Structure formats: structure tokens, C-alpha cells
Amino acid sequence: MLWYIGRRLLQMIPVFLGSTLIVYLIAFYTSGDPILTLAGDKPISPAVADRLREQYNLDKPVLVQWLIYLGNVLTFDLGVGFNNRPIWDQIAAAFPTTFRLAVIAVIVETIFGVIAGVISGLRKGKLIDTTLLMLSLLLIATPTFVLGFLAQFVFGLQLGIAPINVGRDPSWQNLLLPGFVLGGVSFAYVLRLTRTSIAETAGADHVRTATAKGLSRGGVVSKHILRNSLIPVVTFIGADLGALMGGAIVTERVFNVPGIGTLLFSSINSGESPMIVSLVTLLVIIFLLSNLVVDLLYGVLDPRIRYAK
């Protein structure tokens, strides 16, 4: 097991290096002059521009910049942002909000998605199954930002039970609506995956045996059907964490949530490459680690899976 985790961590290194390099190259090679962007409309003297370039290592070749940057990352020194606040502090300030948002979204998609999927899969072809399937298709076909506007309109304006704009230092309660919106599309996918998987497992021999030996319906569903159906669902949720972080950019913009997505978007707009790369690196690390956790969960869900040394 430890060997397996070690090997997987080693495999992550090239993926980590590659994705940061790609984003780094995109952020630098295709950009205009970030110093001019920083200066905005005001003219900037060449001496000041040169000094700023030197300060941010912008005068060195891109590969050298990337290596300097990687060295700094490994010592947890992400540098100072264009607004003179350390990048690490800015990320640390924004992260808890996005983390809460993601927690709500994952809870929504996991708990509600699996429950709805079980109901749907066990009653395949019935009215409730068809209704849930139609709902899931509608959710998948509706882009997150449209879903966000709809939620703002219904829950914010019509019912008045949730704030439209979240604003600074949001509480869990205020993040509830954006969290549901963020988890909405994934909820639909989890529902559909669980449904298919449950419907397949429900007909398996071991389920018939469990019923025949007199186990209650609830026992059969929770111990014999659900556990055997969850592997594709768990795989999806793990891979989905990356997509959730992408979706957070959209959701945070719709609801004005001051999180990682907002930070990323404003840094992309101002061409603040070190910040962009730091954030993307963070998202990639979260993505890779969650995929590792998923692979480890396989063994818990299905004891037949053993990890090669």
C-alpha cells in the first residue's frame, strides 16, 4: 500500500511539471507586456519599467523564470503580487471561501446525487425514474451561469430567501445557493451514473442470494447493491473536483464570491502571470491528490482490488 502511494506520487511529478510549464509558457509567451498592463493608462518611465522587470524577473528567459519560480514554490515562497501583497497571503485569504463552496457542491452532488440515483435505479422505468432522468438532462444542458441566474431570480428575487450577491467574508449559509448551483451539473452526472450502476447490480446473482437468505430490502440495498455500484461514481467525483474548480470561476463571478475563482479571473485579466501559475498549480495539485484518494478508495469499496507493489 505504501509502495503504491509512493509510486503514484512519483508519477505525479511529470504531470505536475508539465502542466505548470504549459500554463507558464501560455502566460508568458502569448502575453503583452505585463508591466505596461500594470501601469494602465498612465505613462511609465523606462527606468521604472526596467526596475519592475528586474524585480519580477521578467528580464530573464522564460525557462529560467520558470525554474526560479519552481524553486520558490518548493520553498513555499510564491513571491509578491502586482498589488504588493504576497501571493501566498492572497491565496490563503481566498482559499477558505472556495473550499467551503466546493464542500457544499461535493456534498450536494454526492449525497443527493447518490440518493436520487438509487431511487431512480431501483424503480427503473417508473414515473419517478423518468422524472429524475428528465431533471438530470435539463441540468446537464443548462450552463452553470444560466443556472446561477435562474437561482438568483427564483431564490433571490422572487422568494427572497437567499442573497444575490455574497460579498466579503461569506458565511456557510450565504454560500449555500452558489454551492448548490456549482454542484448542480455534477449532481445530474452522479445521478445518472448511480442509476445505471444500481440497475446493473440489482440483477446480479449475489443480490438475489442476499434477498433469498432473508435480508431486509434496506440491508440488501445498502450492503450488497450500493457498495458494489459506487466505484464508477467515486471515480467521477474524484475527476470532477478539477472541473468544480473551473466551475468555481463561473459561479463565483455570478454570485460575486471573493474566492480563488475571482482571484484567478482578475489575475488573468491583469496579466499577473506568477499569480495565474500559482493558482493553476494549486488546482492541478488538488486534482492530482483527489484522483489518488479515489484510487485508494477503490480498495475500500471492492476488496478484490489489490494494489501492485
Add this chain to the structure above:
Amino acid sequence: MRSDAQNARRPRAEHWVAPLAETPLQEVDAADTSTAPRSLWAEAGHSLIRNPVFVISALLILFVLFVAAFPQVFTGQDPRFGELGRANQAPGAEHPFGTSRQGYDIMARTFWGARTSVIIGFFAMIGSTLIGGTIGALAGYLGGWFDEVVSRITDIFFAVPLILGAIVVATRLGEMNLWTVILVLSVFGWTNIARIMRGAVISTKGQDYVTSSIALGASSPSVLLKHVIPNAIAPVIVTATVNLGVFIVAEATLSFLGVGLPTSAVSWGGDISDARDALRTQPSMLFYPSVALAVTVLSFIMLGDAVRDALDPKARKR
């Protein structure tokens, strides 16, 4: 001990064979040799036309394609003609869907917007399928170190979410147009196709007909193109169909974020984004482009679902 009389009435089990005429077996066993067996695709097509989901989604897609090709049939208004004097009108006789903040006719914008979405969705689907299909097929067929390297590269791109990668590139490219949006979506949207193609090629290349054509001396490219890919393409087509819907959503999302098509373009994403400020006063402004977008995406997802069921022999029997 059985009596002789009993044995006479009932022949011993292991020797007793029912007369052929009394068994229904030949009806089951006999293959219909009068017609050639249908291929996977013919079989799938046969079950598709009887599937209501397929029929509905196909009709919807035909309708969307028709709107995209001839939007002027549905509206006489110019979608690019904005007049502030008629801004923010509620739906009425002259403007059935109302007018936007800029005084655009929303009905015209909604119908003409189909063209933008269809073009971007279609070409991004083609682009990403070509990139992902080629990479996945080569990785699966060649295997070895090439597969290792290519799979890691796929992992790298897979780790950057489509929207995230697209935003980073889109802001760097400056003013976007149809083709740069298509390029960006293709470059960050090919990974799921590559993974599926690779898996399908690996399972196909072990088949006997592939081995025999190699034994007969066929060259590698010809085996790959003539035998492996045609038999591995089915799951790729299903995913590509669903991807088309995903790309339409992605384009709208980029336009919403302000990094997609410029505001001068007629795009559902941009229109929905504009309607945001009228959420309190005129929610219908949000309604029409949103419904058009959702229905279009829905029809492609439903089509992909129906084709997947039709191509899966296990699902077909039920």
C-alpha cells in the same frame, strides 16, 4: 427395480431422444441465411429509428440546423441593429421576444445566435476529435514508450479543466473570433476522446482479424486505418456527440466571462450575460436565449445517449 413394462413405456433417459419434429429447437438454432447478417451499424440504425429519444433529439437537431442555416426565415429583423430608442421593451407585437438593453430585437438575436453556437460546437467537435482520435489511436496501437509519453501528456492536459485552460489562452489571444474560439476549445477539449480512442484501439488490436491481416502482410498504417479504427470508432462517436453540446456550453461560458467572442458577435452566451442586469426588470430577456441554448445542448446529449444505447448490444436486448 423397475419392471419391464415400465421400461417399455418410458425409454431410459440417456438414450431417449425426442423426434426432431417434436422439438422447437430447429427454429431457434437455424440461422436465417436468406439475408446477410446486419453489421453493428445497421443493427444500431434499426433500433435507433424505433427509439423515441433518438427521433425527438434528431428532429430537434434538424430544426436547430435549419435555424442556423436560414435564420431569416423566422425573423425579419436584423440581429445587429441596435437602437437605444427602443431598448428594454417587454415582449409585444412588433418584437415578440422584446428588446434588449442595447435595443436589439431579442427574437432576431435568439434565432441568429444558433448559427454561432452550431458552427463553434461542430468545428470544435471535429478539431478535438481529430486531435484526440489521432493521439489516442497512435498511443493505443503503437504502445510501448510512445504510449507512456503520450499518456502522460494526456494526463497533463486532463489536469487542466477545459474552461480554465480556455480562459488562460483566450485572454492572451486578445480579440477572439469564431476560429480562435474553436481552436482554443479543440486544444483543451481532446483528452476524453484520446483516452476513449486509446482504450478502444487496445481492445480491438488483439482481435483475430487484426492478427490475421498482419499475418497476411498488411502494413501497419493500413491495418490501423482499415481494420482497427473502423471497429474502435463507435464509443468515440458517442463521446464526440456529447462533446458537441459541451463545447456549445463552453463557448457561451467564455462569452459570459467576457473572454470569448467580442460583444459585437451574435452569441447566446453574450446575450445571456447582458440580460443579467435586467434580471429584476425584464426576466424574459434572460429566458429566450437560455432556452435556445439549453434545448440545443439537450438535443445533442440525448442523441449521444440514444446512439450509445443502440451501439451497446447488452442494452439492446432489454
